[in-house]
Amino acid sequence: MLKAGPVWAVGAMSGTSLDGVDAALLLTDGLRILDFGRSDYRPYSEAERGVLHSALGAWQGETAVEPAAEVVETAHAEILSAFSEAEIVGFHGQTLAHEPRGRGTHQAGDGAVLAEVLGKPVVWDFRTADVRLGGQGAPLVPYFHFACAKWAGLDAPCVFLNLGGVGNVTWVDPRRDAPEEEEAVLAFDTGPANAPINDLMRLRFNLGQDEGGALAAQGKVDEAVVEAFLAHPYFLKIPPKSLDRNDFHGVLELVSGLGDADAAATLTACSAASVARGFEHFREMPQHLYLCGGGRLNEALVAEIARRVPCAVAPVEDLGLDGDMLEAQAFAYLAVRVARGLPTSGPATTGVAAQVGGGQINYPV
Ligand SMILES: Nc1ncnc2c1ncn2[C@@H]1O[C@H](COP(=O)(O)OP(=O)(O)OP(=O)(O)O)[C@@H](O)[C@H]1O
Numbered sequence: 302m303l304k305a306g307p308v309w310a311v312g313a314m315s316g317t318s319l320d321g322v323d324a325a326l327l328l329t330d331g332l333r334i335l336d337f338g339r340s341d342y343r344p345y346s347e348a349e350r351g352v353l354h355s356a357l358g359a360w361q362g363e364t365a366v367e368p369a370a371e372v373v374e375t376a377h378a379e380i381l382s383a384f385s386e387a388e389i390v391g392f393h394g395q396t397l398a399h400e401p402r403g404r405g406t407h408q409a410g411d412g413a414v415l416a417e418v419l420g421k422p423v424v425w426d427f428r429t430a431d432v433r434l435g436g437q438g439a440p441l442v443p444y445f446h447f448a449c450a451k452w453a454g455l456d457a458p459c460v461f462l463n464l465g466g467v468g469n470v471t472w473v474d475p476r477r478d479a480p481e482e483e484e485a486v487l488a489f490d491t492g493p494a495n496a497p498i499n500d501l502m503r504l505r506f507n508l509g510q511d512e513g514g515a516l517a518a519q520g521k522v523d524e525a526v527v528e529a530f531l532a533h534p535y536f537l538k539i540p541p542k543s544l545d546r547n548d549f550h551g552v553l554e555l556v557s558g559l560g561d562a563d564a565a566a567t568l569t570a571c572s573a574a575s576v577a578r579g580f581e582h583f584r585e586m587p588q589h590l591y592l593c594g595g596g597r598l599n600e601a602l603v604a605e606i607a608r609r610v611p612c613a614v615a616p617v618e619d620l621g622l623d624g625d626m627l628e629a630q631a632f633a634y635l636a637v638r639v640a641r642g643l644p645t646s647g648p649a650t651t652g653v654a655a656q657v658g659g660g661q662i663n664y665p666v
C-alpha cells in the first residue's frame with residue numbers, strides 16, 4: 302500500500318522510435334506535480350534494437366515476442382535499479398502492436414518480473430483496460446499534460462505536442478480544476494511525426510534520423526504530395542483516434558520519385574501539415590503550441606509546424622519542462638494515479654466509455 306500524500310515515483314518509457322529507455326523521477330500525489338527529480342537514458346544496443354524491430358507487429362504468443370520482452374525487461378531492470386529513492390514504478394513497456402478496434406494493444410515487458418527484481422510496486426499494462434472498455438488505449442499522456450500546465454501556472458488554453466515516431470497532441474484548459482473534468486482536455490494522435498523521416502533516412506543513407514532537419518532544410522516541399530497525404534482517411538476521423546507506428550508506412554511511396562532533399566522536406570511538411578490539420582478539432586484556439594519529444598530538435602520540422610499552425614510555437618523548455626523526459630514523467634504520474642484509484646484516461650482522451658484507471662499493479666513477493 303502506498304503511503305498517503307506525495308511520493309517519489311519513477312516512470313519509464315520505451316518509445317516507438319526504439320532508440321532506448323527514458324526514466325525520470327517525479328514527486329506527486331497523483332493530482333499535482335510537486336517536484337521533478339533526476340532522469341536517465343539507457344540506449345538499446347544495435348543488437349537489442351534488431352530484436353525489437355523484428356518483433357514489431359507481433360502479438361502475445363508469437364515467437365518474436367519472448368526475446369523482445371527479455372530485451373525490454375533487462376534494459377528496464379538496469380536503468381530503474383539506480384532509482385532507489387522511488388517508492389513506486391510506472392513501467393510502460395515497448396509497444397509492439399496497437400489495433401484498438403481490432404486485436405487490441407500489446408506492450409512487451411512483464412511488470413511482475415520488474416517488481417521482483419526492483420523490490421518495489423510496479424504499475425504496468427496501462428493501455429489494455431482502456432481498449433477493452435472501447436477506448437483507443439492512447440494517448441495516455443494528456444492528464445499529465447494538464448498537470449504540467451497547472452504546474453507552469455498557465456491560465457489560458459494551450460496545446461502540448463509530442464513529436465515522437467507518431468505525433469500526439471493534448472489541448473488543455475488550465476482554468477479547470479482536474480484533467481478528468483469535462484472539457485479540461487482533448488487529445489489524439491495527429492499523424493506520423495518522425496517515423497517516415499527516419500524511415501527515409503534509413504532507406505536512402507542508412508542513417509537513423511535527419512539530424513537537426515539539415516537535409517529537409519535543403520529541399521523544396523512538394524505541396525501536391527502533401528495534399529495527397531492529407532487525403533488519408535485518418536484525417537477525416539473525429540477524435541479520439543490513435544495510430545500504430547507503421548499505419549502511415551505507405552507515405553514513403555509518395556516521395557519515391559523525389560530527390561533526397563526534396564523527399565525529406567516533403568515528408569517533414571507532411572508531418573507538420575497533419576499537426577495543423579488537428580487544429581480543427583480544438584474547442585478554443587490555443588495561445589501556444591508547446592513541443593516535446595525528439596522531433597522538437599528537428600529545426601525543419603519545427604519551422605514547418607510554425608508556418609502552418611495559427612498560434613505561437615515554443616519548446617516545453619520555455620515552461621521550465623524537460624521535453625525529452627515528459628513521457629517518462631507522465632508514467633510516473635499515471636502510476637501514482639493508478640495506485641490511488643484515480644482515472645488515467647477518459648472519453649475526451651481515448652474515447653473510453655467511462656473514466657478508467659488503466660494499469661495493473663504488481664508487488665514484490
Ligand atoms: N537532433 C535531432 N535532429 C532531428 N531529429 C531528432 C533529433 N533528436 C531526435 N530526433 C527525432 O526524434 C526521434 C526520437 O523521439 P522520441 O524519443 O520523442 O520518440 P519516442 O518516444 O521513441 O516515440 P513516441 O513518442 O512516438 O513513443 C528520433 O527517432 C528522431 O527522429
Ligand SMILES: CC(=O)N[C@H]1[C@@H]2OC[C@@H](O2)[C@@H](O)[C@@H]1O[C@H](C)C(=O)O
Nearest residue numbers: 396399439440441442465467469628
Ligand atoms: C500505442 C502507443 O504506444 N502509442 C504511443 C505512440 O507514441 C506517441 C503516440 O503513439 C502516443 O499515442 C503513444 O504514446 C504516448 C506516450 C501516450 O500514450 O500518450
